Amino acid sequence: MAADEKGTSSIVIEEVRKRFELTNGQSIEAVGHVDLEIAGGEFIALIGPSGCGKSTLLRMLAGLEQPSHGRISIAGETPEECIKHHDLGIAMQEHGLMPWLTAKKNVALPFRLAGLPVDEDRVDELLNLVGLQDFAEALPKQLSGGMKQRISIARSLVLRPRVLILDEPFGALDAVTRRLMNNELQRIWSQKPTTTILVTHSVEEAIFLADRVCLMSPRPGRLALIEPIELERPRKLETMQEQSFLNLLAKLTAALDEVCMPEVAT
């Protein structure tokens, strides 16, 4: 499918489990039974305690891990088929930029990796979108942490993926930069809503960005709560001060405490 013909894709996660075999012959179940349907163009945030399997679930969606049980379907295709069609974009906590390439060449890298001719206009458009057109020729070591993450997000979008996978992309940033980056991501996403799954430890970030927040229980991770976020878009940084936002924050924080530390929460 040509890049400019691509739309967004619904995702079906059906009875997915993931079990890891350990070196001592035992095994641990990282992800329990997960069922989830994500509509095309929807923004989903996954939150939960450390080690609950959020990133494992995301890696299964990206085809980086295979489910031990169940199936994942993206617009009727397996993640591997989506990879073949270059329909997945991914950005992680580690920016993963190639240190020997300039910002512009890093954004263009997916074209070259996919064996496609580089669409210079698309690369420039994304550099503009993330506000780094003046840093196009800078090497990653010359960019700040926030800039690197913006380049990483631009790279993840360059092939117009139908699904965007974000694994704590702002986890390593300071609080102020992180809020600014949330705003940036929302702006970028609003311009062309792409089916997005974000893993984050920040409840505020999840509420600010997502259409639905999925709370996972401790390992083996299961969906303990799915909370629709009905805040109007576009959301602004001031939205975080509104009562409706704070109510959601209180509700989800309490739910998170309850799944993490039921004895304290009760």
Added chain:
Amino acid sequence: MRPVANSSKWILGLGVLFLGWEIAGQQEWLGKGLPPISAIVTYALEPRSYELLMRSAAVTATNAIWGFIIGSMIGWSIACSGQIWPALKKGLDTLSTFVNAIPLIALGPLLIVTVGEQLTPMTTASLAVFFTVFVAVLGGFERLPSVHHDVIHTYGVNRWRALILVLFPNALPSFIDGLKLGTSAAVLGAILGEWFGAPAGLGVLIVSSMQNFQITLLWSAAFLGTAMSAAGFFILVIVQQKLLPRFGW
């Protein structure tokens, strides 16, 4: 200021070494086997010995350079082949380790009767270099951060493109480190190969001067071999300093 300070340290260190050597040689603390450095330099600069040494050094340098190029290409190719065809990787790794484990001293006579005395020094130089470069490139490939592996996977990249666009650029610093080590291995391999009966070269000079107890000639040849290794090493240090920053390292 830093390069000047570094140069001063080098000059001072070498000065102390040569002064100590000169005194030890003059006093014959280690007998006739360690002549004063001034005697070695005087001998090496005499027209007749100078001509002999330069002619031999040119032969050894040619063998070492060709051995270095061929050995580096073999080492690089084997390491890359293992990435492109994973099924071959284990076999190639084992074969490389096995070939490297065979002492050159044992291979020398076999090479004389197989590839001939003319090509033996180049072959031993190649064999001495290939494993160093192979290990260095492989190390570079294996140090690829897991996030880069994830990026490669997510864009459905074939192995050739992964090698050219990500794996090899990532291994470049390691590769150059391997080449730096390979320079001295190439000179050593070439001299060793000449030792087994090549028609000319520093190895031949070392054997004949040793048998004829021409100590100053022996030391002069050894000095030239060392200078050749050091020159190769420093050329690659300069290449490293100029090249790697261009690639963002």
